[in-house]
Amino acid sequence: MSSRRLFFNEAIARALAEEMEREDKLVVLGQDVGAYGGAYKEFAGLYERFGAQRVRDTPVAEAATIGIALGAAAAGLRTLVSITYMDFLILGLEPLVNYAAKARYKTGGAVRVPAVVKTTAGAKGQGVAHAQCIESWLMGVPGLKVVAPSNPADAYGLLKTSLREEGPVVFVDHKRLFSTAGEVPETNEVSMPLGKAAIVRPGTDVTLAAHSYAVRIAVEAAERLEPAGVSCEVIDLRTLAPLDVESIGESVARTRALVTLEEGQPACGVGSEVAFRVRERLDVGIRVARVAARPAPVSSNAVLEAEVLPDAARVVETTLTLLEGR
Amino acid sequence: MSSRRLFFNEAIARALAEEMEREDKLVVLGQDVGAYGGAYKEFAGLYERFGAQRVRDTPVAEAATIGIALGAAAAGLRTLVSITYMDFLILGLEPLVNYAAKARYKTGGAVRVPAVVKTTAGAKGQGVAHAQCIESWLMGVPGLKVVAPSNPADAYGLLKTSLREEGPVVFVDHKRLFSTAGEVPETNEVSMPLGKAAIVRPGTDVTLAAHSYAVRIAVEAAERLEPAGVSCEVIDLRTLAPLDVESIGESVARTRALVTLEEGQPACGVGSEVAFRVRERLDVGIRVARVAARPAPVSSNAVLEAEVLPDAARVVETTLTLLEGR
Amino acid sequence: MPDRPDPVDLLRSMLLIRKFEEALAFQPDRGFQLLSSGEEAVAVGVCAALDDRDQLLSSGRSIGPALARGIEPHLVMAELLGKISGPNRGKGGRGHLASPDDGFFGAHAVVGGNLSIAAGVSLAAQLEGRGAVVACIFGDGACGAGALHETLNIAALWKLPLIFVCDNNGFSISTPVARGVAAERLSDLAIPFGIPRRTVDGMDVFAVYEAAREFADVARRGDGPGFLECRSERFASHSTSTRETRSNEELAAARERCPILHLGARLEADGTLDAAGRSALEKDVEELVSRAIRFSGEAPRPSPDDALSDVV
Amino acid sequence: MPDRPDPVDLLRSMLLIRKFEEALAFQPDRGFQLLSSGEEAVAVGVCAALDDRDQLLSSGRSIGPALARGIEPHLVMAELLGKISGPNRGKGGRGHLASPDDGFFGAHAVVGGNLSIAAGVSLAAQLEGRGAVVACIFGDGACGAGALHETLNIAALWKLPLIFVCDNNGFSISTPVARGVAAERLSDLAIPFGIPRRTVDGMDVFAVYEAAREFADVARRGDGPGFLECRSERFASHSTSTRETRSNEELAAARERCPILHLGARLEADGTLDAAGRSALEKDVEELVSRAIRFSGEAPRPSPDDALSDVV
Numbered sequence A, B: 001m002s003s004r005r006l007f008f009n010e011a012i013a014r015a016l017a018e019e020m021e022r023e024d025k026l027v028v029l030g031q032d033v034g035a036y037g038g039a040y041k042e043f044a045g046l047y048e049r050f051g052a053q054r055v056r057d058t059p060v061a062e063a064a065t066i067g068i069a070l071g072a073a074a075a076g077l078r079t080l081v082s083i084t085y086m087d088f089l090i091l092g093l094e095p096l097v098n099y100a101a102k103a104r105y106k107t108g109g110a111v112r113v114p115a116v117v118k119t120t121a122g123a124k125g126q127g128v129a130h131a132q133c134i135e136s137w138l139m140g141v142p143g144l145k146v147v148a149p150s151n152p153a154d155a156y157g158l159l160k161t162s163l164r165e166e167g168p169v170v171f172v173d174h175k176r177l178f179s180t181a182g183e184v185p186e187t188n189e190v191s192m193p194l195g196k197a198a199i200v201r202p203g204t205d206v207t208l209a210a211h212s213y214a215v216r217i218a219v220e221a222a223e224r225l226e227p228a229g230v231s232c233e234v235i236d237l238r239t240l241a242p243l244d245v246e247s248i249g250e251s252v253a254r255t256r257a258l259v260t261l262e263e264g265q266p267a268c269g270v271g272s273e274v275a276f277r278v279r280e281r282l283d284v285g286i287r288v289a290r291v292a293a294r295p296a297p298v299s300s301n302a303v304l305e306a307e308v309l310p311d312a313a314r315v316v317e318t319t320l321t322l323l324e325g326r
Numbered sequence C, D: 001m002p003d004r005p006d007p008v009d010l011l012r013s014m015l016l017i018r019k020f021e022e023a024l025a026f027q028p029d030r031g032f033q034l035l036s037s038g039e040e041a042v043a044v045g046v047c048a049a050l051d052d053r054d055q056l057l058s059s060g061r062s063i064g065p066a067l068a069r070g071i072e073p074h075l076v077m078a079e080l081l082g083k084i085s086g087p088n089r090g091k092g093g094r095g096h097l098a099s100p101d102d103g104f105f106g107a108h109a110v111v112g113g114n115l116s117i118a119a120g121v122s123l124a125a126q127l128e129g130r131g132a133v134v135a136c137i138f139g140d141g142a143c144g145a146g147a148l149h150e151t152l153n154i155a156a157l158w159k160l161p162l163i164f165v166c167d168n169n170g171f172s173i174s175t176p177v178a179r180g181v182a183a184e185r186l187s188d189l190a191i192p193f194g195i196p197r198r199t200v201d202g203m204d205v206f207a208v209y210e211a212a213r214e215f216a217d218v219a220r221r222g223d224g225p226g227f228l229e230c231r232s233e234r235f236a237s238h239s240t241s242t243r244e245t246r247s248n249e250e251l252a253a254a255r256e257r258c259p260i261l262h263l264g265a266r267l268e269a270d271g272t273l274d275a276a277g278r279s280a281l282e283k284d285v286e287e288l289v290s291r292a293i294r295f296s297g298e299a300p301r302p303s304p305d306d307a308l309s310d311v312v
């Protein structure tokens, strides 16, 4: 299949453009998503092409904006609502968690909410309230799907799939990913199911499991560990809910060691869940460690940000310690 | 020390009355906390005793109410803000997570927020949006302490301690606990530190770790397992952040088996964190299982509610399966 | 939709709500309920202004709105009592009752939580372009919530076909409206956004109907939202398990304003409905209610397996 | 507090903000900044109405407010550049700068997030009973947020000593206020709550001062909050890393309204400040700014260990 090199933000814009072309009922809402094209130009071109009715700038009112997107989807539209940063998603969790996630259940199937809530996680110099990764909160909400791609091809594929789901999906991207490039297949087909992790680097000694931007850190760590004689298998979770425990489990069954990596906090994080589920599945003893943010807010201060965020050096160190005396 | 039998709601009211007596700057805010005395009478008598300035009914505006309580605490008062149900705490997480939890850090120590956010978790026939237990979300927020007592004495002791903390504390109680009774020491002293779990029932074969109402379920399960020859040690976590990993770890080091129990969802839940931390600490292999809500919303429907919530029978079954072929 | 609803139909509809709730109160396993008795005229008046295309959303005080919108009483009763024959298979109950096919998009037990959802439903209606409107009933308590502000603003900016119906029964649980909302008239909350507003006697079903009809017409024409405050009385305590905070005198004064009493007297006085007609009407309604009780009594509860269906 | 502030002081304060930001823009490691250039008169006018007991809170556009409140420029610069000598040890930065001892309770980078916090600070002031007031500066963008409604309502109910200062610079990032808020005048948002309101020219520091002073006096007397809308212009793009969306003509028109230009001309015209006085003033200010740059340049960054201090 032929492919084209796109930036992550371009992959999002392309997926949206194709899906809006295909589905008249798909409407995009969010702050500065219109003529401005989004904080990271990930909506570039949509307003010009589909107009102000279908690409709607909203006031700074995250709660109502999400509620409106969900209500509209429940009533027959399909919607994608953009929440600039995941920190502000907190303002609009009420309709997402109390209404949309439960709508199908509580109505006994009478109402479904085919909406995508797209939001940007991660730290990049903007300080304590523009930096958080709280995707783990959403993993424990029955009725929500949670997607967190690490590269343009997955962003494209998973967004298209998400936009065709029958229930609410939270699509989490990352500030540091928008300007990364990658090959994206030249196809309009939807062929990337939710709930499938990917082995992005095969290896034999340890499995590194990560999602979103942290996958790049994991790969970097794997490259650094190779000369030290440690062969890392890097797994990109891609979807956090449903979680592809099977693929991670298969990998760990081979490597017998798991290091989870995430940019968010460790406590009740993605890593603790992955670790629990994998161990539950395997009947052999495995070594497990997790790497995550240190337990502090993420300051805009470059020194402090770098210290709190996980990096390849910490993954290397943790992995070496874990494998010590193998 | 002499003690008196109190209901859980009375223990809360007593702790508050004593602390308000001692500290003029302590103010209580929330819906129907005034003359009405709170949804569960847990504020009974305070309004009559301390007046409308210090016991303030608020509009249905969880976000601003929490923000005001936090801002007032930051500016020199001490506040307790009541959020009737934890489901509505979602509406006011923004100031709690983005402001209060980070205030001390982001100001380099210039601002502290000695506030208690009290809220009621758990299901009791009121349906999908009046039933949730999301305390695990808060465990991953640096800067927050999270307390979740299971009995009147702990509610009394931990609330008093929380009201004297220098930073924000979330105090989680439970609908089914208010009408439970227990002995509460007749002392005005504060002697119950945060971060200390309690062994509420000693045992040798397996450690059951739970918090809040689930502790009662754990004890019930332990009683049922005894005739089957399984001796359970029940640990009441009492504080979720900080988490007393040391005590749990010591217990599990002896029993070599851990079953976590919580009413909330399993994914990224309290149990997964407890399990991770305990395993990280011990250098021996242990058996671990978790019991939590089944992955669905909790309906007001009695049949469905009972099916989704964890109960003693599931704890018994899980424990027996875990210990099989010991 | 007829230009003016039949007053006897309105009376029937209000009577149905009242008698339905009286019967419900006698059901042993009725659980936690919020009753609409006293506030029937709000739901019935608003629904008289809606047609088949339209959708209604309510707060957790949903029984009146659901019945007024025409969902069959036996189905409502089954849902409230947790039976599988309810429109939501007994999963939603009172707090989340929904039947979009009947034009009742649903209740939402989070105060103020229905507002932005309703605006979304009205956005879908607007883009569909069939002239449908959406009405959203919320309480005076919800007027303290930021959700109202955000939704009013966007509804005004986007000229959404949405009727904000504030059922002001004077209380949010124990808190009187004067201590919950600083606005003198709750409809004043619409002023800044340039949204047309009315405050009417919520115990007068015609006053409610006429104002709702006016806003529905405006919205259908594409001229955007309206804000209708209906001043009503709640006859019972906040919920079936909440302590009453009003004195007997206050309660008696509230019950004096009974919308059924007043409309009944008026129809008798002007000869529209004589004693015989009235008792036939009552019998009809009682029959419906008995059938609802019978049906829901016989209907099965869900099985435990249903707990895990329709999740994702 | 003098009954009327010295106009030369106001000019100096505005000039300081302008020159401070010009210097900041040249710092290589300045990071992500939101500048107040063009909006100086809002912060300076409001601060002229506050005294030592009072507290100010701002949005993430905090540089003007912090300097206007009198935090030493070298300390502000150190904080913005992430140095340990800043009032927040370099942890807060522009988005969360705070110095309560200087009467600047703090910036908060969440739009609308400072409103309820400010109301809480004003509740503490009210209960303390020393007549202190709190001013909270927020943008036009924040007027779409539910936080404003909830806070206005409670402030009105409780008569909090709080001045809501809306710095309406016409835009929320790329969104013009007319598409963000349906209210014709943003101060109309106060109407339903019975809160006194004013809309003034935010480029005229005296107009801002006088209205702020009036509301401060009201609040100090115990008569509750006020809402002051100041219509201003932002001279740069939303942030130092945001694309500009206005045309050159629009920008030029905005800059025509420069508050410093106008006050300078006026003071020259009426003889208050002659050319020599003006250049002395400029030199003073430049000296302060150079010192700030020097000081912050030499100040150390935090060490990685500081990342884990002051968390709980």
Ligand SMILES: Cc1ncc(C[n+]2csc(CCOP(=O)(O)OP(=O)(O)O)c2C)c(N)n1
Pocket: B031, B060, B062, B084, B088, B091, C059, C060, C061, C109, C110, C111, C112, C138, C139, C140, C141, C142, C143, C169, C171, C172, C173, C238
């Ligand atoms: C966000 C939220 N906060 C609190 C509650 C608890 N609660 C349930 S009903 C109710 C009263 C609301 O009053 P109002 O809006 O006037 O409606 P009414 O009960 O009078 O019909 C409250 C506070 C809730 N359901 N949702």
Ligand SMILES: Cc1ncc(C[n+]2csc(CCOP(=O)(O)OP(=O)(O)O)c2C)c(N)n1
Pocket: A031, A060, A062, A084, A088, A091, D059, D060, D061, D109, D110, D111, D112, D138, D139, D140, D141, D142, D143, D169, D171, D172, D173, D238
């Ligand atoms: C709750 C929230 N939503 C979105 C943002 C992103 N954001 C940062 S500044 C800004 C513009 C706000 O406009 P306005 O209130 O007018 O302030 P101005 O930037 O014009 O000073 C936005 C949307 C945010 N910080 N917080």
Ligand SMILES: [Mg+2]
Pocket: C139, C140, C141, C167, C168, C169, C170, C171, C172, C173
């Ligand atoms: Mg009410």
Ligand SMILES: [Mg+2]
Pocket: D139, D140, D141, D167, D168, D169, D170, D171, D172, D173
């Ligand atoms: Mg602005």
